[in-house]
Amino acid sequence: MSDLYIDGAMLDRVKTNFKNIESLLRGPSRAMKDLDATEVGPSRLEARMDEFSDDWDYGIGQLGEFADSVVEALQSIADAFDKADTDLAAALENPTPKDA
Numbered sequence: 001m002s003d004l005y006i007d008g009a010m011l012d013r014v015k016t017n018f019k020n021i022e023s024l025l026r027g028p029s030r031a032m033k034d035l036d037a038t039e040v041g042p043s044r045l046e047a048r049m050d051e052f053s054d055d056w057d058y059g060i061g062q063l064g065e066f067a068d069s070v071v072e073a074l075q076s077i078a079d080a081f082d083k084a085d086t087d088l089a090a091a092l093e094n095p096t097p098k099d100a
Contacts, residue, residue, distance in 0.1 A: 006077070006078070006081045011074055011077070011078055014074060015071050015075065018067040018068075018070045018071050018074070019067065019068075019071055021063060021064065021067045022060060022061070022063060022064030022067060025060045025063065026060060029053070029056050029060050032053040032056060032057075033053045033054075033056075033057055035049070035053070
């Protein structure tokens with residue numbers, strides 16, 4: 001039994017979810033940004049609505065950048081585990097003789 005284990009399928013699901021975060025949230029953000037603020041009421045509310053939609057759009061962009069970084073980090077983890085697995089298998093197949 002090994003103490004070193006990674007659930008590759010779970011890691012792939014997490015990476016996929018992070019890859020899709022920005023595109024998932026972009027739709028509602030665009031709909032809010034495209035909304036004519038005059039439809040929501042008084043001018044002060046219009047200004048707040050415009051400001052909110054701009055902030056929301058910026059935040060989603062930031063979240064997308066963060067998610068991209070997470071995907072890269074998760075891929076690095078997967079690559080490191082794959083390399084460790086390959087190296088361990090090679091070491092078990094070709095053990096080096098111990099010095100006497």
